[in-house]
Amino acid sequence: MTAEPDPRDEIAEHLPSLRAFAMSLTRNSAAADDLVQETILKAWSKFDKFQPGTNLRAWLFTIQRNTFYSERRKRKREVPDPDGHFSRNLSEKPAHDARLAFGDFMTAFDSLSPEHREVLVLVGAEGFSYEEAAETMGVAIGTVKSRANRARVRLAELLNLGDGENVLAEVDGATLAVVNRGEASAA
Amino acid sequence: MYQGRHPVTPDKKKNKVRDEIDANLKRVYSDALNEQVPDKLKDLLEELRRKEQQK
Numbered sequence: 001m002t003a004e005p006d007p008r009d010e011i012a013e014h015l016p017s018l019r020a021f022a023m024s025l026t027r028n029s030a031a032a033d034d035l036v037q038e039t040i041l042k043a044w045s046k047f048d049k050f051q052p053g054t055n056l057r058a059w060l061f062t063i064q065r066n067t068f069y070s071e072r073r074k075r076k077r078e079v080p081d082p083d084g085h086f087s088r089n090l091s092e093k094p095a096h097d098a099r100l101a102f103g104d105f106m107t108a109f110d111s112l113s114p115e116h117r118e119v120l121v122l123v124g125a126e127g128f129s130y131e132e133a134a135e136t137m138g139v140a141i142g143t144v145k146s147r148a149n150r151a152r153v154r155l156a157e158l159l160n161l162g163d164g165e166n167v168l169a170e171v172d173g174a175t176l177a178v179v180n181r182g183e184a185s186a187a
Numbered sequence: 188m189y190q191g192r193h194p195v196t197p198d199k200k201k202n203k204v205r206d207e208i209d210a211n212l213k214r215v216y217s218d219a220l221n222e223q224v225p226d227k228l229k230d231l232l233e234e235l236r237r238k239e240q241q242k
Contacts, residue, residue, distance in 0.1 A: 006236075006239075008235075008236070008239075009236075011232060012229065012232055015224045015228055015229065015232075016220050016221075016222075016224055017220065019219065019220075019222065019224055019228070020216055020217075020219035020220040020222075023219040023222075024215075024216065024219065029222075033225055033227070033228065036228055037227070037228060037231060040228065040231055040232060040235070041231075041235075044235050100207045100208075100211060102211060102214065105208075105211040105215070106215065109211075109212075109215055120212055121212070121215075121216055124209055124212045124213070125212050125213045125215070125216035125217070126216065152205070152208060155208055156204060156208070159208075161204050
């Protein structure tokens with residue numbers, strides 16, 4: 001006699017991703033561990049809300065980022081404490097020709113807002129579709145696209161890669177207008 | 188001289204910058220993915236499962 005497979009057993013498979021995503025949000029290992037722990041507890045207690053057959057990772061990521069942002073709102077005044085990269089300075093030399101130094105990239109990445117790190121990691125590294133990212137972040141697909149573009153522009157600026165527009169591939173006029181408006185209103 | 192939307196550098200450079208950003212982004216994330224998941228997180232899942240079975 002075999003027991004029904006419990007889909008909760010699959011949560012363990014997503015631990016490395018959950019922790020990597022938590023690191024992207026917090027940039028601090030201790031805070032990332034706490035965030036994953038909180039996420040596991042919440043996911044477990046409301047697992048009946050999970051629709052079997054849908055994307056469990058995206059569901060867990062949604063819980064995790066919502067937890068992160070609500071905690072962050074609670075202690076808005078605390079200064080973030082990334083693992084050491086924060087205090088490191090960017091090299092003066094623009095990286096036009098040389099390969100981008102990874103340390104410089106880490107420093108720039110750390111100084112992005114969590115919202116920008118989040119969108120870049122979801123669509124640029126974790127491989128979420130715009131649809132999955134939109135659902136995870138609880139925003140429209142267009143918002144995901146424009147936020148990702150803004151985040152790239154910001155990164156390019158921080159890395160002295162010149163005109164941020166240089167990194168805007170796949171951008172049509174409409175999206176670019178949204179991006180520019182967004183910048184103007186400091187969104 | 189203002190060069191506006193027609194920079195000296197062609198699309199090649201634009202793509203190179205973007206590719207480098209993407210490659211670095213993937214590296215930041217995969218470095219984090221490859222970090223050992225702390226035992227306390229695995230233990231927490233185990234404990235939740237054990238409690239569930241006792242119900």
